[in-house]
Amino acid sequence: MGSDVHEIYAVRYAHHDRQSPENYLFGDPHDILQPLAYFVWAIVGPHGTFVVDTGFDEAMARKRGRTIVRPIAEGLKSIGIQADAVRDVIVSHLHYDHCGNHDVFPGARYHLQDAEIAYSTGRYMCHPLMRIPFEEDDVVAMVRKVFAGRVVFHEGTEQIAPGITVHKIGGHSKGLQCVRVKTRRGNVVLASDATHLYSHVNEGRVFPVTFNVGDVLEGYATIKKLADSIDHVIPGHDPQVLDKYPAAAPGLDHFVVRLDADPKA
Numbered sequence: 078m079g080s081d082v083h084e085i086y087a088v089r090y091a092h093h094d095r096q097s098p099e100n101y102l103f104g105d106p107h108d109i110l111q112p113l114a115y116f117v118w119a120i121v122g123p124h125g126t127f128v129v130d131t132g133f134d135e136a137m138a139r140k141r142g143r144t145i146v147r148p149i150a151e152g153l154k155s156i157g158i159q160a161d162a163v164r165d166v167i168v169s170h171l172h173y174d175h176c177g178n179h180d181v182f183p184g185a186r187y188h189l190q191d192a193e194i195a196y197s198t199g200r201y202m203c204h205p206l207m208r209i210p211f212e213e214d215d216v217v218a219m220v221r222k223v224f225a226g227r228v229v230f231h232e233g234t235e236q237i238a239p240g241i242t243v244h245k246i247g248g249h250s251k252g253l254q255c256v257r258v259k260t261r262r263g264n265v266v267l268a269s270d271a272t273h274l275y276s277h278v279n280e281g282r283v284f285p286v287t288f289n290v291g292d293v294l295e296g297y298a299t300i301k302k303l304a305d306s307i308d309h310v311i312p313g314h315d316p317q318v319l320d321k322y323p324a325a326a327p328g329l330d331h332f333v334v335r336l337d338a339d340p341k342a
């Protein structure tokens with residue numbers, strides 16, 4: 078394996094059943110069941126283990142009406158990753174489903190875009206509507222990590238390690254970043270909420286929670302350019318990811334899948 082080639086795992090931790098109109102700005106005429114899956118991702122390679130996003134815990138699941146299928150620390154452990162040994166966490170954005178579990182990675186520093194901390198602590202949070210996807214405790218926990226010297230800020234495109242880069246996309250949240258990872262099958266983009274489902278990027282549709290619709294749409298072009306093909310784009314919440322990629326190990330079907338493996342035919 079080259080010094081910049083990594084394995085990637087999608088680790089599913091929660092689930093939410095919902096109807097398709099909830100997933101699209103201006104709704105969906107089909108009104109079918111279209112659940113969301115919730116993931117954290119692990120990038121494993123010669124420079125260590127990088128966890129992308131930290132999910133939410135049982136208390137938050139209850140508060141938000143979601144279902145935990147396997148707590149993130151357990152999911153990571155199933156592929157041999159001890160959460161307390163993780164040194165680097167990349168946070169795509171500060172929505173509640175991406176930055177909870179504040180104490181699960183006590184040894185990690187957190188990689189975040191400048192624009193995201195500014196957005197989540199600034200003037201737009203004076204509007205109740207803009208606060209909906211954020212949790213005060215999550216934002217405060219991140220601010221405390223800033224003061225503890227545990228946050229590394231990035232602006233735009235930056236390299237985290239050879240073969241791992243973050244890219245500011247914005248749109249859905251003002252400082253949303255995606256992660257590009259070099260793997261044995263080429264450059265894979267962990268899009269996180271730059272596209273919730275395959276249908277968003279493929280059909281030019283937009284998830285209803287949005288800071289800037291134009292930037293969401295522009296972001297689709299960016300993630301497609303960063304990835305080697307559309308099959309190298311990994312949406313943030315699409316349960317199809319679990320069907321498309323092989324289990325990381327026997328018994329982990331639909332829980333932990335290998336994203337550096339070719340999609341199943």
Ligand SMILES: [Zn+2]
Nearest residue numbers: 172210249270
């Ligand atoms: Zn989000």
Ligand SMILES: [Zn+2]
Nearest residue numbers: 172174270313
């Ligand atoms: Zn999300």
